[in-house]
Amino acid sequence: MNQQSSIWLPEAASTIAGDVDHLFYFILVTSVILFVGVMATMVFFAWRYRRRSPNDRPTPVHENRIVEASWVVFPTILVAIVFIWGFKVFLEQGIAPPNSYEVNVTARKWSWTFTYPNGVISPDLHVPVNRPIKLRMSSEDVIHSFFVPAFRIKADVLNGRYSYVWFEATRKDTFLVACTEYCGTAHSDMYSRVIVESQDDFNTWLADNIDDGTMTPAERGERLYTLQGCFGCHSLDGSVAAGPSFAGLAGSMRNFTDGTNAVADDNYLRTSIVNPAAQIVEGYDNVMPGQYAVTMSAEEIDALIAFINEQ
Amino acid sequence: MSDESHNYLNAKKGIWSWLSTTDHKRIGILYAIACGAFFLLGGILATFVRTELGTPGETILGQDEYNQVFTLHGVVMVFLVIIPAIPGILGNFALPIQIGANDVAFPRLNLASWYLFMAGAIMAVCGWLFVGKVDTGWTFYTPYSSGASNAVLWLTSAVFVAGFASIFTGLNFIVTVHKMRAPGMTWNRLPLFTWAIYATGIVQVLATPVIGITMILLFLEKLMHIGIFDPALGGDPVLFQHFFWFYSHPAVYIMILPAMGIISDLMGTFSRQQVSGYTFIALSSVAIAFLGFLVWGHHMFVAGQSALSSIIFSMLTFLIGIPTGIKVFNWVATMYKGSVWLRTPMLYALMFLFLFTIGGLTGIMVGVLAVDVHLHDTYFVVAHFHYVMMGGALIGLIGGLHYWWPKMTGRMYNETAGVIAAILVFIGFNLTFFTQFFLGSKGMPRRYHDYSELLDTFPEFAALNMASTIGSYILGVGLLLILVYALYSLFRGPKATANPWGACTLEWTHTGPVPDEHNFHETPQVTRGPYDFHLADDVFGPKNNSQS
Numbered sequence: 069m070n071q072q073s074s075i076w077l078p079e080a081a082s083t084i085a086g087d088v089d090h091l092f093y094f095i096l097v098t099s100v101i102l103f104v105g106v107m108a109t110m111v112f113f114a115w116r117y118r119r120r121s122p123n124d125r126p127t128p129v130h131e132n133r134i135v136e137a138s139w140v141v142f143p144t145i146l147v148a149i150v151f152i153w154g155f156k157v158f159l160e161q162g163i164a165p166p167n168s169y170e171v172n173v174t175a176r177k178w179s180w181t182f183t184y185p186n187g188v189i190s191p192d193l194h195v196p197v198n199r200p201i202k203l204r205m206s207s208e209d210v211i212h213s214f215f216v217p218a219f220r221i222k223a224d225v226l227n228g229r230y231s232y233v234w235f236e237a238t239r240k241d242t243f244l245v246a247c248t249e250y251c252g253t254a255h256s257d258m259y260s261r262v263i264v265e266s267q268d269d270f271n272t273w274l275a276d277n278i279d280d281g282t283m284t285p286a287e288r289g290e291r292l293y294t295l296q297g298c299f300g301c302h303s304l305d306g307s308v309a310a311g312p313s314f315a316g317l318a319g320s321m322r323n324f325t326d327g328t329n330a331v332a333d334d335n336y337l338r339t340s341i342v343n344p345a346a347q348i349v350e351g352y353d354n355v356m357p358g359q360y361a362v363t364m365s366a367e368e369i370d371a372l373i374a375f376i377n378e379q
Numbered sequence: 380m381s382d383e384s385h386n387y388l389n390a391k392k393g394i395w396s397w398l399s400t401t402d403h404k405r406i407g408i409l410y411a412i413a414c415g416a417f418f419l420l421g422g423i424l425a426t427f428v429r430t431e432l433g434t435p436g437e438t439i440l441g442q443d444e445y446n447q448v449f450t451l452h453g454v455v456m457v458f459l460v461i462i463p464a465i466p467g468i469l470g471n472f473a474l475p476i477q478i479g480a481n482d483v484a485f486p487r488l489n490l491a492s493w494y495l496f497m498a499g500a501i502m503a504v505c506g507w508l509f510v511g512k513v514d515t516g517w518t519f520y521t522p523y524s525s526g527a528s529n530a531v532l533w534l535t536s537a538v539f540v541a542g543f544a545s546i547f548t549g550l551n552f553i554v555t556v557h558k559m560r561a562p563g564m565t566w567n568r569l570p571l572f573t574w575a576i577y578a579t580g581i582v583q584v585l586a587t588p589v590i591g592i593t594m595i596l597l598f599l600e601k602l603m604h605i606g607i608f609d610p611a612l613g614g615d616p617v618l619f620q621h622f623f624w625f626y627s628h629p630a631v632y633i634m635i636l637p638a639m640g641i642i643s644d645l646m647g648t649f650s651r652q653q654v655s656g657y658t659f660i661a662l663s664s665v666a667i668a669f670l671g672f673l674v675w676g677h678h679m680f681v682a683g684q685s686a687l688s689s690i691i692f693s694m695l696t697f698l699i700g701i702p703t704g705i706k707v708f709n710w711v712a713t714m715y716k717g718s719v720w721l722r723t724p725m726l727y728a729l730m731f732l733f734l735f736t737i738g739g740l741t742g743i744m745v746g747v748l749a750v751d752v753h754l755h756d757t758y759f760v761v762a763h764f765h766y767v768m769m770g771g772a773l774i775g776l777i778g779g780l781h782y783w784w785p786k787m788t789g790r791m792y793n794e795t796a797g798v799i800a801a802i803l804v805f806i807g808f809n810l811t812f813f814t815q816f817f818l819g820s821k822g823m824p825r826r827y828h829d830y831s832e833l834l835d836t837f838p839e840f841a842a843l844n845m846a847s848t849i850g851s852y853i854l855g856v857g858l859l860l861i862l863v864y865a866l867y868s869l870f871r872g873p874k875a876t877a878n879p880w881g882a883c884t885l886e887w888t889h890t891g892p893v894p895d896e897h898n899f900h901e902t903p904q905v906t907r908g909p910y911d912f913h914l915a916d917d918v919f920g921p922k923n924n925s926q927s
Contacts, residue, residue: 078821078837092750092820099740106711106736110729113714114721117650122881124718128653128913136656139708140701147697150747155690157749162686210523211616213681213756217822217836220753224682226617227522228610231683244836248756248824250516251523253442256827310442353443 081243081264082219083236087157089220095150161221164234168202171195175225176208177357178254178310179300180245188277189295193245193262195237196270202234208297209357213249216262224249237264253355254301254310289375292368296360304379311356312349314379323350337373386789386893401486402896407472408787409493411780414468417459417500418773419862424452426855429811433848435831435841445828446514451507453517458538459500461772462630465637466548466583467496469779470576472787474552476886476894477570479561479903484554492547499541506533516826518627521608521619525600532601535594542587545633549583552576561885563905570884570909571647571660572779575640578664582629582636582671590626593619617683624675632671634768636664638775639706642731645778646710647910648882649725650717654910656709663702670699680751689748696746700739707736722880723797727778730805734770738763741816759819765812777804777861784865785879786886789893790872796864803857810850814843883907883915 073079076096077089117126171193172183182193195201205214205225214233215222223233237243247258265273279291293299301311318337323329325348330336339346341364344356364372387404397405427448431440440448475483483489507513511530515523524531556569556577569577597619599605606612608619639660647654654660676684676692710732719725741763745751754760785791821837823830830840878887886894889903907914 073821075817076820088749088753091747092744092753095744095747095750099743103736103740106707107733110711110714110732113711113717114719114729117714117717117719119651119718119720123919124651125912125919126651126716126718128911129655129716131655135712139705143701143704147700147743150743151694151697154693154747154749154751158689158752159686161749161752210526211520211682215756215822215824217753222681222752222755226610226683228616229683244822244833246822246824246833250446250520250826252514253446255446256442256824256829257832259832 078217080218080220081238081241082216082221083238084157084160085218085220085238087160091150091153091157094153098146098150164202164232165200165236168200168234169196170202170204173203173205173214173225174208174297175205175212175214175247175258176297177210177251177300177355178247178258179297180214180247180258180260181295181297182260183295184274186274187279188274189291190277191294191299192260194270194273195262195264196267197237197240197264199267200234200236202232205231205233208359210251211249212247212251212258215246215248216243217246218243219262222248237262240264240266253353257309258300285371285374286378287375288368288371289373292364292372293375296364296372298372301356311352314376317379318377322347324348325350334373334377337376338369341369341372385895386891387896388789388893390896399490401482401490403471403475403483403486403489404787404894404896404898406489406493407468407470410463410467410471410496411787413493413497413500414460414464415862417455418464420504421452421455421460422855422858424448424455426851428452429848429851431828432830432844434845435834436829440828442828443512443514446516446826447507447512449826450514450516451504451512454503454507454534454538456768457517457630457634458541459496459503461634461768462545463496463541463548465641465772465776465779466545466552466576466579466633467493469572469641469776469783470548470552470579470637473783473886474573474576475555475559476890476898477573477884477909478556478559479564479885479889479899479905480555480559481897481899483551484558485551488547489551492544492551495547496541496544499537499539499544502540503534503537506530506537518623519597519619520623521597521600521614522610522616524597525609525611529601532598535597539591539594542591545583546587549580549587552580553584556580561903561905565905567658567661568905568908569661570640571643571654571657571664572637572640574661575636575643575664578668579633579636581665582633582668586626586629586633586672589622590630593622593626596622617679620679620682621675624678625672628675628678629668629671631767632667634772635775636667638731638772638779639664641775641779641782642710642728644882644884644909645724645728645782646713648782648880648884649720649722649728650714651720651881651912652713652715652717652910653908653912654709655712655715656705657908657910659702660706660709663706667699667702670695674699677746677751680748681755693746693748697743700743700746703739707732707739720880723792723794723801724778724782724880726798726801727774727781730801731771731774731778733805734766734774734808737813738766738770741766754819756825757819758815758823758825761825762812762815762819765815770808770812774804774808782880783886784868785875786890786893788869788872789875790868791875791879792868792872793864796860800857800860800864803853803860807850807852807854807857811847811854812850814847814850818843818847878918881912881918883912883918884909888915888917 174181182190207225207227212225219235221233221235223231243262245260301309303313306313306315342361348354431438510533511528513531596607600607606614608614610616674696677696680689875892877892
């Protein structure tokens with residue numbers, strides 16, 4: 069299998085990537101041969117039969133049955149090959165092995181959250197190497213699409229319906245996840261990572277991140293920051309995204325688009341979470357969903373505010 | 380032909396004589412002015428998009444502005460340029476004369492279609508400018524569009540209204556071709572351009588109502604909250620895509636079939652040879668028109684439709700690809716033992732063969748299930764459909780406009796300027812869009828405002844995007860040059876003769892340099908096929924048989 073990236077394709081790091089690539093290159097090479105053949109014939113004819121006198125009146129050419137039959141049969145055979153080949157690899161791509169490790173994926177504008185069978189949640193997808201992983205995916209709002217170029221997998225992520233994708237990573241590394249279904253303002257910032265590690269490292273990571281019921285409110289808030297996808301728009305390092313950063317937010321003076329201002333105290337933070345359209349900070353658009361008053365409990369909102377206060 | 384100074388352009392004077400005209404040729408000119416203006420608008424928006432993407436990070440447009448601009452670019456180019464342009468401009472101008480008729484079957488309906496088109500166009504552009512800058516993309520996918528501002532309804536209403544213009548035009552041409560052919564103009568003597576516009580008419584009449592109905596359903600959902608597409612209201616999130624592509628895939632054939640017709644006429648005329656596989660090309664246009672209804676699901680291989688559906692749609696897609704490939708072989712074979720004259724229209728015909736073949740072969744690539752999973756919604760698809768829509772449909776239109784220009788205006792354009800512009804368009808186009816194949820197959824998703832974060836993984840994206848942007852400027856310069864020498868020709872160009880290309884079809888052989896308002900002084904009697912140059916003694920004088 070071609071592990072390295074080429075001029076045409078990115079690096080290949082899953083069990084099916086090699087099959088997809090072979091098919092890609094077969095079609096590419098066949099297409100180039102056909103294209104060069106047709107273009108060479110075209111240029112040759114245009115030169116060989118160029119007009120020599122304005123009075124040229126060539127005699128009509130009678131159609132040649134054998135030539136015509138060949139250009140029906142030959143392309144038909146070629147597309148039959150690529151169709152059947154593509155169909156076989158498509159079934160491999162579509163059917164997850166029964167021993168797959170399952171992870172839930174939640175997408176929303178504009179972040180990804182991964183939930184593991186033991187309750188661990190993460191903004192990055194940690195997976196063990198050489199083990200089939202099956203993702204059960206759904207969206208909280210519009211359609212997104214889960215794409216890992218290095219694995220040659222992609223599937224739309226829908227609201228109100230589960231979709232699935234599976235892969236088996238073949239080496240330890242970090243790979244890019246991108247959203248490929250247009251989803252609005254920050255569509256081109258909706259990235260995540262697949263972190264492929266050894267089974268032992270994966271087990272350790274899983275154990276370290278489990279919620280054992282002894283978390284402080286701020287730790288629980290950090291978990292919610294990941295689970296609810298806040299990180300998609302609100303950074304912790306001061307960088308600007310679709311929403312204001314949480315860094316240094318608590319206690320700062322906020323200027324709003326209606327010309328008023330206020331200090332970001334606990335009540336301001338609470339209002340901003342449960343009714344985000346109430347006050348819009350200058351320089352930002354009113355794009356935050358208003359669902360959190362319903363989807364989060366009072367304790368969870370308290371925990372999230374505790375987390376923001378620590379930033 | 381006795382009085383050559385009297386023609387359809389000067390038969391009546393004044394703006395009102397144009398705005399109330401029922402002359403198919405004048406309506407063609409009205410469409411030309413309108414579509415030309417929208418092409419300019421769509422092109423300017425395209426350069427905004429490419430400029431933004433030329434360098435990483437925010438260049439000239441913010442995220443939302445970028446999304447709004449590419450949405451309007453798509454809506455304008457698809458609904459206001461590519462779909463109406465060839466049937467509206469060249470179909471209206473040439474088809475009735477090609478079959479020996481003095482007008483279309485329903486001249487007033489023809490004028491009504493132009494007014495509906497303008498109403499839709501003004502709704503779209505004004506709605507976008509003044510009501511709300513829609514950012515849904517030209518595909519209006521739900522549930523994104525369900526949650527968007529109600530301004531999206533302006534655009535969908537515009538599509539609905541302009542759709543009726545398309546239906547009227549298609550209906551008119553179907554009836555015209557059936558009922559108004561001159562004596563002797565049998566079905567197997569129809570020029571292939573007429574065949575193509577006829578097949579397009581069938582798709583326009585059958586497919587366009589579906590987009591109208593879909594837009595009404597979107598209306599009902601947004602205004603009355605009836606759950607159809609939006610899962611939050613109990614709708615089906617994928618249903619909209621089925622409805623949308625049930626129109627929009629056949630619409631791809633509304634766009635490409637007329638261009639194929641132009642290419643057939645150009646290859647025959649500029650090779651002075653019978654178009655190879657005439658019957659096949661004529662009937663495959665009609666076959667493609669019907670098969671085009673059965674492949675919409677190939678836009679949805681990763682959208683969550685069943686694997687079985689995907690497999691069937693993939694197979695049907697290849698079924699449609701085979702006749703398309705055979706057409707390319709036929710066009711090339713038309714030059715065999717012909718007399719090839721490389722004037723500007725023929726350069727565009729050969730350019731079409733180059734670009735459309737790339738578009739077709741990459742269409743096979745994205746039609747293969749396993750490969751499409753990787754390529755879907757990346758720049759590979761963007762490159763593919765620009766090769767088909769612009770490299771195919773619009774290059775065909777530009778070739779056709781150069782071909783019929785002398786007949787429409789009575790003037791010639793500067794051939795040297797035409798060749799220079801064709802070379803600029805060819806280089807610019809390939810630089811713009813071939814680079815996008817690499818971007819896409821390596822993994823750059825489409826509709827991206829920024830790719831800075833991709834540069835860690837794919838550092839070559841910076842150079843590829845810059846090259847694509849430079850290409851778009853070269854392409855723009857080439858297209859503007861065409862506009863300049865066309866306008867110059869209009870006022871200062873040398874007068875054209877009645878048949879400057881030595882063509883064999885009725886619009887060249889039986890009308891004056893500029894046709895008069897009734898096209899023909901007497902009904903033509905057709906005695907030969909459209910590409911029977913060996914029988915066309917009226918064009919060339921009696922043939923010197925010793926030369927053959």
